[in-house]
Amino acid sequence: MNQLKDSKTLNILGCVPFLLNILFELAQESNGIESYRILKNTAVDDLTFFNSSKEWNVDIIEPNSVLKPHISQEQFAFSVVGVQSKELVYDYFKERLKYHNHQFINLVHPTSYISRSVKLNYGLQLEPLSTLAACSTLGFGVNIKRNTSIGHHCIIEDFATINPGVTLSSFVKIGRNTMIGSGTTVKNGITIGKNSIIGIGSAVVKDIPDNSIAYGNPCVVHRQNSKTDNIKCN
Numbered sequence: 120m121n122q123l124k125d126s127k128t129l130n131i132l133g134c135v136p137f138l139l140n141i142l143f144e145l146a147q148e149s150n151g152i153e154s155y156r157i158l159k160n161t162a163v164d165d166l167t168f169f170n171s172s173k174e175w176n177v178d179i180i181e182p183n184s185v186l187k188p189h190i191s192q193e194q195f196a197f198s199v200v201g202v203q204s205k206e207l208v209y210d211y212f213k214e215r216l217k218y219h220n221h222q223f224i225n226l227v228h229p230t231s232y233i234s235r236s237v238k239l240n241y242g243l244q245l246e247p248l249s250t251l252a253a254c255s256t257l258g259f260g261v262n263i264k265r266n267t268s269i270g271h272h273c274i275i276e277d278f279a280t281i282n283p284g285v286t287l288s289s290f291v292k293i294g295r296n297t298m299i300g301s302g303t304t305v306k307n308g309i310t311i312g313k314n315s316i317i318g319i320g321s322a323v324v325k326d327i328p329d330n331s332i333a334y335g336n337p338c339v340v341h342r343q344n345s346k347t348d349n350i351k352c353n
Contacts, residue, residue: 127153129224130186133199133208142198142226143175145246149226157198158182158212182216190216194224197242197260202314202344203296205260205278220259240277258295276313294329303338314344 129152131142146152154176180186186193195218197205212218223242227233231245234253242260249267251257258277263269267281270289275281279293282301287293291305294313305311305323315327318334327333333340 127151128194129155130182130193130195131155131157131198132195132212133197133204135199138198138200141246142196142244145226145228145244146196146224149228150224154178156180156185158186182212186216190218191222193218193222195222195242196224196226196244197262200262200280200298202298202316203278205280206296209260209278223260234271246283252289264301270307282319300334316344 129146134157143155155178157177157179159179159181197208199205199208220241225239225241225243227243227245228247230247231249233239233245233251234255236253237251238256240257240259240261243257244262245251246263246265248265249263251269252271254271255269255273255275257275258279260278261275262280264281264283266283267285269275269281269287270291272290273287274292276293276295278296280298281293282299284302285299286304288305288307290308292310293299294311294315296313297311297315299305299311299317300319300321302320303317303323309323309326311317311323311327312329312331314329315331315333317323317327317338320336321334321338322336323338325337327338327340330344331340332342332344
């Protein structure tokens with residue numbers, strides 16, 4: 120797992136207000152990070168978006184002027200979830216800063232467990248009391264929320280988000296940019312396609328195609344997800 124090098128400052132891409140405290144606490148408890156920079160041009164107005172701003176060392180910065188001269192030494196994390204949201208802010212800032220995937224730090228809470236045969240990419244956020252079982256593979260920029268169980272030989276592709284209390288049985292595949300709702304259970308061997316949303320508390324017993332909005336027990340497709348999330352980047 121990658122750790123911060125000389126700096127104890129973490130650069131934040133995207134800014135969903137209710138995620139900031141969760142991210143800051145996870146970064147502090149997992150990696151001892153002490154300060155944070157929120158990069159402008161991600162719809163950040165001020166620091167009133169979360170209640171504990173005085174508890175954290177937080178700056179809002181112009182990324183080009185501050186980061187670009189020594190970009191290769193910087194580390195990054197996402198504070199955004201949603202179908203295609205993480206990928207959108209990733210592409211927006213990569214065009215300007217020219218960073219690399221290995222600069223995205225893995226944040227793993229000490230109460231969670233990762234089997235030693237799990238294959239990790241970069242940018243993982245693994246929240247408390249979650250488990251990754253043997254021989255699973257995680258892509259880039261994956262969020263796994265608290266109290267989640269990922270079974271053996273699962274594949275979770277880039278930018279996916281697994282919300283609290285989800286259970287994936289074995290040999291499950293979650294597609295790129297897909298979001299799994301809280302409390303969902305996914306049966307062995309199921310594939311859920313890319314850019315999809317699975318509603319909270321669903322029981323997924325059949326494959327779900329790409330670009331679907333699906334929910335229920337049993338989980339069924341209700342409509343196509345033709346609209347991507349709009350994260351303001353200007």
